[in-house]
Amino acid sequence: METREHLDVLPKKPTLTPKAIIHHNFGIKACYVVEEVKEVHQIKCPGLSIPQMGPCLYRCTLQLPELSVISGTFKKKKDAEQSAAEIAIEKLGICTETVDPTPQEAQENLVARICYIFSEKFLLCDHPLCGHIRATLRRKGDLCGSVPISVLAVYDVKLLSLCKCIDPDVESNPFLIISYIMRATANLYQYLATSERHLCIRRLSPYPQDILESLMNEHDSQECITVAAVRIPSSVEQSIEQVTLHISLKEYYIDIIAHELGFEDATNILISRNLGKASSETRLFFTAPKPCLRDLSSKLPNGKETLYLMGSVNVRASYFAGQDITGDAILASIGYTRKSRDIFYEDVTVRLYYRMLLGKTPGGIYKLSREAILVSELPSRFTTRANWRGSLPRDILCMFCRQHRLSEPRFSFHPFKTSSGLSGSCLKVAESDENVIEHVNGVSVTSPKNSDSELFKCEIKLLSRCGDLILLCSPKDGYKKQNDAIQNVSLKVLSWLNMWLKSMILPFEQLYETADDFNIQIFSNNIISEILAGQSAQNGELNAIRCNKLVESTYMNSLDDILGNVVQSLKIEGPYSGVRPCNGSLPCIRYSVSLAVESQNVKEVIEVYDEFEFEVGVGAVVSYIEEVVMQMSVGQCAYFSTNFLAPDLFSASAGDSVKMLSLLSSKDCRIEYEISLIKVAEPPEERMEQALFSPPLSKQRVEFAVQQILESHATTLIDFGCGSGSLLEALLNYPTSLEKMAGVDISQKGLSRAAKVLNSKLVTNSDAVGQWTSVQSVILYEGSITNFGSQLQGFDIGTCLEVIEHMEEDQACLFGDVTLSFFRPRILIVSTPNFEYNVVLQKSNSPAQEQEELDEKTLLQSCKFRNHDHKFEWTRAQFTQWASDLAARHNYKVEFSGVGGSADVEPGYASQIALFKRDWKLEDDVLKRVDEHHYNVIWEWNCKKE
Numbered sequence: 049m050e051t052r053e054h055l056d057v058l059p060k061k062p063t064l065t066p067k068a069i070i071h072h073n074f075g076i077k078a079c080y081v082v083e084e085v086k087e088v089h090q091i092k093c094p095g096l097s098i099p100q101m102g103p104c105l106y107r108c109t110l111q112l113p114e115l116s117v118i119s120g121t122f123k124k125k126k127d128a129e130q131s132a133a134e135i136a137i138e139k140l141g142i143c144t145e146t147v148d149p150t151p152q153e154a155q156e157n158l159v160a161r162i163c164y165i166f167s168e169k170f171l172l173c174d175h176p177l178c179g180h181i182r183a184t185l186r187r188k189g190d191l192c193g194s195v196p197i198s199v200l201a202v203y204d205v206k207l208l209s210l211c212k213c214i215d216p217d218v219e220s221n222p223f224l225i226i227s228y229i230m231r232a233t234a235n236l237y238q239y240l241a242t243s244e245r246h247l248c249i250r251r252l253s254p255y256p257q258d259i260l261e262s263l264m265n266e267h268d269s270q271e272c273i274t275v276a277a278v279r280i281p282s283s284v285e286q287s288i289e290q291v292t293l294h295i296s297l298k299e300y301y302i303d304i305i306a307h308e309l310g311f312e313d314a315t316n317i318l319i320s321r322n323l324g325k326a327s328s329e330t331r332l333f334f335t336a337p338k339p340c341l342r343d344l345s346s347k348l349p350n351g352k353e354t355l356y357l358m359g360s361v362n363v364r365a366s367y368f369a370g371q372d373i374t375g376d377a378i379l380a381s382i383g384y385t386r387k388s389r390d391i392f393y394e395d396v397t398v399r400l401y402y403r404m405l406l407g408k409t410p411g412g413i414y415k416l417s418r419e420a421i422l423v424s425e426l427p428s429r430f431t432t433r434a435n436w437r438g439s440l441p442r443d444i445l446c447m448f449c450r451q452h453r454l455s456e457p458r459f460s461f462h463p464f465k466t467s468s469g470l471s472g473s474c475l476k477v478a479e480s481d482e483n484v485i486e487h488v489n490g491v492s493v494t495s496p497k498n499s500d501s502e503l504f505k506c507e508i509k510l511l512s513r514c515g516d517l518i519l520l521c522s523p524k525d526g527y528k529k530q531n532d533a534i535q536n537v538s539l540k541v542l543s544w545l546n547m548w549l550k551s552m553i554l555p556f557e558q559l560y561e562t563a564d565d566f567n568i569q570i571f572s573n574n575i576i577s578e579i580l581a582g583q584s585a586q587n588g589e590l591n592a593i594r595c596n597k598l599v600e601s602t603y604m605n606s607l608d609d610i611l612g613n614v615v616q617s618l619k620i621e622g623p624y625s626g627v628r629p630c631n632g633s634l635p636c637i638r639y640s641v642s643l644a645v646e647s648q649n650v651k652e653v654i655e656v657y658d659e660f661e662f663e664v665g666v667g668a669v670v671s672y673i674e675e676v677v678m679q680m681s682v683g684q685c686a687y688f689s690t691n692f693l694a695p696d697l698f699s700a701s702a703g704d705s706v707k708m709l710s711l712l713s714s715k716d717c718r719i720e721y722e723i724s725l726i727k728v729a730e731p732p733e734e735r736m737e738q739a740l741f742s743p744p745l746s747k748q749r750v751e752f753a754v755q756q757i758l759e760s761h762a763t764t765l766i767d768f769g770c771g772s773g774s775l776l777e778a779l780l781n782y783p784t785s786l787e788k789m790a791g792v793d794i795s796q797k798g799l800s801r802a803a804k805v806l807n808s809k810l811v812t813n814s815d816a817v818g819q820w821t822s823v824q825s826v827i828l829y830e831g832s833i834t835n836f837g838s839q840l841q842g843f844d845i846g847t848c849l850e851v852i853e854h855m856e857e858d859q860a861c862l863f864g865d866v867t868l869s870f871f872r873p874r875i876l877i878v879s880t881p882n883f884e885y886n887v888v889l890q891k892s893n894s895p896a897q898e899q900e901e902l903d904e905k906t907l908l909q910s911c912k913f914r915n916h917d918h919k920f921e922w923t924r925a926q927f928t929q930w931a932s933d934l935a936a937r938h939n940y941k942v943e944f945s946g947v948g949g950s951a952d953v954e955p956g957y958a959s960q961i962a963l964f965k966r967d968w969k970l971e972d973d974v975l976k977r978v979d980e981h982h983y984n985v986i987w988e989w990n991c992k993k994e
């Protein structure tokens with residue numbers, strides 16, 4: 049009988065790579081040899097020739113039985129291999145189209161496949177199943193040659209895919225496959241015997257004697273291997289245990305695992321799918337439920353599986369495996385290699401179990417990626433990529449989906465333009481739907497013409513294995529960079545999933561409510577069973593039981609949110625150096641976490657980290673650790689302890705989990721922390737503000753100014769100290785009455801950035817901008833704003849945002865006088881930091897007790913300026929004094945306002961703003977004339993309409 053080679057291509061599977069196709073056709077007979085190719089360029093100069101090393105490239109030779117081909121050269125090894133495979137496919141004319149068999153064909157093929165597996169020919173080929181058949185043939189007595197059906201079901205992909213063609217429910221209900229194999233085998237009654245009681249298949253006619261004899265001699269020594277495995281008892285009251293399997297190579301290893309589970313032999317053992325890394329052979333071996341076979345003729349609709357399993361489900365193992373596991377289970381990594389004479393194994397420790405368990409939650413994936421399991425937490429905010437440590441949100445999300453056997457998440461982008469009209473403090477956005485780009489992880493995105501003013505909104509879809517939409521997250525926030533959009537939305541989804549997984553006991557209504565806050569819509573009415581546990585767990589009640597148990601056993605770590613104040617006997621040692629972390633900064637600590645049992649006089653170090661850096665204020669570490677670090681200065685060391693135990697986390701972190709578990713069980717066990725603050729990377733001003741304000745303070749300033757400008761009906765504007773042109777650019781997005789705008793700055797760098805931004809907006813993207821701006825000319829001047837230049841005369845409105853503090857105080861005064869006396873704008877808007885607010889920005893700078901003793905003034909004195917380039921930062925009183933005097937000198941009225949914080953709440957606004965308005969009654973005064981200073985024009989744009 050024949051088997052068709054291409055049958056194991058699953059429906060809806062993405063097209064196979066060339067390598068995969070070669071593998072299907074040639075298996076291990078395909079041999080790839082990759083060699084490095086150094087490209088040497090000869091640089092020709094007159095009379096001189098220097099060989100130049102190019103980048104390292106790779107070429108691959110693919111040897112197949114029939115031919116061998118060589119690829120071109122590639123930067124990546126894998127590209128060279130794929131290319132070689134592609135060439136071979138073309139030369140050999142291999143058909144890459146795949147056809148799914150009909151259920152009827154699949155049924156026939158299934159029978160044929162089973163028949164083939166028990167043929168003599170099969171016993172001699174390279175297939176992982178051969179090892180199993182050979183091992184069962186070495187058994188003495190009745191069970192000689194009886195192969196467990198679960199073994200056939202998990203170690204032969206073809207059987208699995210054929211069963212899926214017959215019945216797609218096989219995917220979500222692994223017990224069905226056993227029934228289908230059983231039914232197909234019934235057709236082969238003349239050739240194969242089955243036993244319903246034992247769930248195994250045996251050949252009726254014995255294999256030829258010579259084959260059997262050679263099998264017996266295969267492992268003649270008493271060679272024995274020792275494999276570490278983990279027992280997950282069905283009862284949650286019993287703890288996870290380390291077990292050791294002693295397997296003589298003459299025996300069938302599944303029999304040994306069965307012994308460990310309290311059975312005679314392998315016949316009633318079921319095997320889970322492969323867990324963990326795709327390359328490993330880590331599986332759960334567990335007890336078959338009774339009854340195990342399903343009535344295929346009157347099959348219950350998928351989901352009623354729970355009825356069969358009631359009572360026997362192993363909650364922890366099911367959660368761990370993402371499929372229904374019954375009875376006690378053994379987690380082991382062992383199997384026969386393709387070269388069927390060898391057994392392959394790896395130790396599975398309790399620690400590995402807990403690490404794999406941790407890897408099932410977004411927070412856990414993050415902790416593992418940082419290798420700081422006891423200290424790090426999945427941050428709740430993504431400020432900038434530069435501050436993010438550990439795996440990026442998008443990568444964590446992809447890993448999470450793989451973990452839970454969901455399809456890769458889909459990211460799509462909606463570029464949109466900032467549009468006319470102010471609404472609240474947020475920019476209103478107009479979506480341009482025709483530009484939506486669907487994009488699957490890893491595939492690069494072709495973005496549409498993207499001017500700097502365009503923002504990206506990212507949307508994420510989580511899909512089940514079969515492509516059904518489960519969850520949609522589509523926040524309204526726009527980001528300038530596509531990457532920021534992806535990372536932020538990914539983090540949103542992750543934060544919600546993390547929160548949800550930590551508190552699965554929440555009733556469903558509440559689940560939906562919380563999702564709303566995260567801009568998440570849930571589409572599956574059964575997200576729990578999609579993401580978690582046995583797919584058949586559709587029974588709400590059972591889910592609730594499962595989840596309760598899980599929360600008890602797995603998510604102890606969330607307790608630290610509940611306990612709040614857990615730090616005991618905190619001591620901070622070492623001299624106070626004055627360098628401290630503040631909101632948004634990146635402290636770097638050295639830490640160790642130990643388990644101490646006083647009665648036994650032991651202290652076991654569980655986790656140490658020499659240089660651990662994290663961003664303050666985003667929840668990147670366990671909250672009480674951040675609290676302690678905020679009280680330290682560089683060079684100091686803190687000691688404290690907690691009573692709070694998270695056994696799962698400790699088990700995942702500790703090297704010797706057995707010893708650790710025994711320590712954890714003693715009553716007077718404490719966790720001791722030792723933390724030294726090595727250094728602190730200061731946040732730039734903007735990042736610090738960003739950490740505290742949303743929208744960022746810089747944006748709020750611009751919006752404040754825009755609002756004033758809109759109300760003023762001014763037609764000309766000059767921005768003093770325009771920097772990179774953020775205000776000028778923003779003004780082009782609003783329907784102001786402005787016709788002419790100018791910017792002045794002394795910084796070449798800032799001006800060239802401004803020119804670039806404005807150019808791309810006005811020149812490259814002129815059509816879009818033209819729709820809502822009345823601006824007809826924009827000009828950028830280079831020069832100091834303390835000089836007088838007649839070019840700057842005659843403007844209605846002047847703005848000067850966060851500039852004066854960059855000049856010496858006398859220069860700031862000079863600027864005020866020059867502007868109000870020579871330029872005399874109708875309105876002048878000046879903003880500058882409020883020094884008193886630094887206490888908030890750089891808060892928790894002093895150790896707790898110290899802070900209480902210090903009076904406000906001393907506290908303020910310890911504050912730094914927000915930016916190293918600031919020459920001064922004024923208190924509210926100083927600013928008011930300066931502005932009032934200035935206004936009085938030049939017949940202006942002045943009003944005070946600000947952004948960030950509030951005028952009525954101490955310490956006032958974060959950014960203070962003075963609004964100077966020229967007194968109308970004194971309109972007749974004449975502009976003074978002085979020695980002219982000429983400003984250089986850096987960039988200029990004029991509307992060419994009409």
Ligand code: SAH
Nearest residue numbers: 769770771793794795798832833849851854
């Ligand atoms: N107004 C911008 C930039 C603020 S940064 C914004 O709000 O984003 C301060 C700017 O003031 C810098 O670009 C600096 O080059 C500029 N500046 C400092 N002293 C100046 C002077 N004497 N004349 C003109 N510009 C000055």
Ligand code: MG
Nearest residue numbers: 850851853915
């Ligand atoms: Mg500044």
